[in-house]
Amino acid sequence: MTDTPKFKxxxxxxxxxxxxxxxxxxxxxxxxxxxxxxxxxxxxxxxDDASSDNSVQIIKDRLKKCKHNxxxxxxxVNKGISNxxxxxxxxxxxxxxxFLSDDLWNPIFLTSNIxxxxxxxxxxxxxxxxxQEIDENNSxxxxxxxxxxxxCATPSGNAYEQNIAKNFIPAxxxxxxxxxxxxxxxYDINLPTEDVDFWLRLLREFKCHxxxxxxxxxxxxxxxxxxxxxYDLAEFKLITYNKHWGQNSKIDKLLLKKSKRIIIYSLxxxxxxxxxxxxxxxxxxxxxxxxxxxxxxxxxxxxxxFVIKLYLRLILKLSKT
Numbered sequence: 575m576t577d578t579p580k581f582k583x584x585x586x587x588x589x590x591x592x593x594x595x596x597x598x599x600x601x602x603x604x605x606x607x608x609x610x611x612x613x614x615x616x617x618x619x620x621x622d623d624a625s626s627d628n629s630v631q632i633i634k635d636r637l638k639k640c641k642h643n644x645x646x647x648x649x650x651v652n653k654g655i656s657n658x659x660x661x662x663x664x665x666x667x668x669x670x671x672x673f674l675s676d677d678l679w680n681p682i683f684l685t686s687n688i689x690x691x692x693x694x695x696x697x698x699x700x701x702x703x704x705x706q707e708i709d710e711n712n713s714x715x716x717x718x719x720x721x722x723x724x725x726c727a728t729p730s731g732n733a734y735e736q737n738i739a740k741n742f743i744p745a746x747x748x749x750x751x752x753x754x755x756x757x758x759x760x761y762d763i764n765l766p767t768e769d770v771d772f773w774l775r776l777l778r779e780f781k782c783h784x785x786x787x788x789x790x791x792x793x794x795x796x797x798x799x800x801x802x803x804x805y806d807l808a809e810f811k812l813i814t815y816n817k818h819w820g821q822n823s824k825i826d827k828l829l830l831k832k833s834k835r836i837i838i839y840s841l842x843x844x845x846x847x848x849x850x851x852x853x854x855x856x857x858x859x860x861x862x863x864x865x866x867x868x869x870x871x872x873x874x875x876x877x878x879x880f881v882i883k884l885y886l887r888l889i890l891k892l893s894k895t
Contacts, residue, residue, distance in 0.1 A: 579752070581643070582615035583608075583688060584668035588658050588675045589622045593629025595676035595793060596620075597636045598712075603674060604640060608684035616684075618644035619662045624652040656768045660761045672749045678708070680789040687749040690785055699754035699780030700773075703747045704728070705790040715794060719744055728784040734777040738818070738828045743782070745769045747790045754780045767807065771814040778818070808839035812849045819856075830860050835893055841869075842886040845879060865889050 585603060589596045603609060609616065620637070622630050630648055637644055645665060649658065663671075670691055672684075690701050707715040707722070716722045725742045736742065758775040761768045815829045815836075833853055840850035851873070857863075858870045869889070872882050 579668050581617035581668035582612065582670065583684060583749070584617040584619055584666045584671040584752070586659065586662045586666075586671060586673050586675075587618065587620040588655070588662070589620070589625060589629050589633060590652070591625045591627045591629055592676045592795075593622075593625065593627065593632035595710075595795070596629065597632050598678060599674050599676055600633075600636050600640065602679040602681075604642075605681050606679065606684045607681050608688065609642065611685075613642050616642045617666070617668050618642055619647075619665050620644060621647040621658050621662055622649065623654070623658050624649045654766060656761055656763045656765050659768050660763045663755070663760050666752055668752060670749050671752055671755075673746050675746075676793045676795070677705075677746045678712070678791040678793070680787075680791075682787075683789040686787055686789060687785060690783065691749060691751060694783055695781075696751070696753075697781055698751065698783050699776050700743065700748050700750045701783045701785050702743045702749075703785040703790070704788045705744050705747045705792040706788060708791045708793050710793070710795045712791070714791075718788070719792060730783045731781050732777075733782050734774070735825070735828060737773055737777050738825065738832060741770055741773060743769075743773050744790070744792060746792050747785075750776075751780075765810050765814065767810070770811060771817070774814065774818060808836045808843060809847055809849055811836050812840055812853050815853075816849065827860070830857055833857060834863075834866070835890070838886055838889050838893075842883070842890065845882055845886075865892075 587596060587599065603618065620633060622633065633646065637646060647661065653661075670688065672687065687701050691698070694701075705719045706717045707719060709715055719725070720728065720742075725740060727736055727742060729736050729742070733742075754776060755772075758779055762771050765771050812833065815833060819826060819829060834857060837850055837853045837857060840847045841854065844850065854866065854870055854873075858866050869882075869885060872885060
């Protein structure tokens with residue numbers, strides 16, 4: 575991006591076999607009040623991550639009807655979420671950016687968030703809000719993401735510690751100040767999902783601000799890129815937490831409190847996980863929890879793998895009750 579960005583806001587759209595939903599998402603962009611008022615201020619960056627269906631053609635047909643500035647990228651091979659977002663991130667030439675893939679926006683989403691960010695100091699890196707959830711047929715599943723996932727705090731200001739305790743920012747509701755995102759290094763392409771790691775790094779350096787208006791319909795469907803096995807993501811969450819370890823004892827305690835089930839998931843998936851074992855040692859040294867100390871003992875005594883697996887499964891089962 576140049577020192578003076580060409581656009582006010584960039585809209586980032588990712589697609590993988592979700593062309594029909596992206597078509598609806600683009601319609602919700604075109605129906606924005608901001609679109610009709612300041613169409614030349616919008617930069618739309620769309621990337622298809624090597625879809626195996628007709629998504630590319632659906633998107634091309636839809637974009638032919640659009641009057642705004644857009645760039646459409648077609649990956650020849652699937653590169654995953656973080657690599658794809660990073661590719662779009664590097665093309666941003668706007669003051670702010672936001673996400674719109676298979677979800678739907680209220681017609682005032684852009685206007686509300688742009689006006690809010692404009693009114694705030696430059697040390698506010700992101701604005702965010704609650705969202706409602708919809709299914710494949712646009713029927714409402716829940717009216718509040720925060721209520722559904724027991725997110726009680728919706729902080730504004732310095733919220734790094736709150737975000738360690740619980741990630742409270744739905745990425746699809748957010749609008750980010752681009753310069754702030756650049757200053758914390760953008761997205762880590764070595765992680766399979768970008769949001770947990772990015773929000774922690776952003777909020778360590780910058781403030782957030784809560785928009786009380788619920789302006790997004792977040793789509794849940796069986797092709798959703800956000801639906802992944804807990805076991806597969808556990809290792810990467812520990813890698814993310816490791817980036818924040820050692821700042822001070824208070825942050826370390828928050829990370830350890832958050833990590834127990836994640837450690838168990840990681841080791842259940844891969845009993846030799848170096849990151850899982852590292853965090854198991856940290857957790858055991860900081861707590862008198864019997865189950866964790868016994869698990870650590872099992873590893874040290876080299877018992878058969880099936881015994882460790884059975885014990886890990888038991889811990890997971892008991893921790894749900």
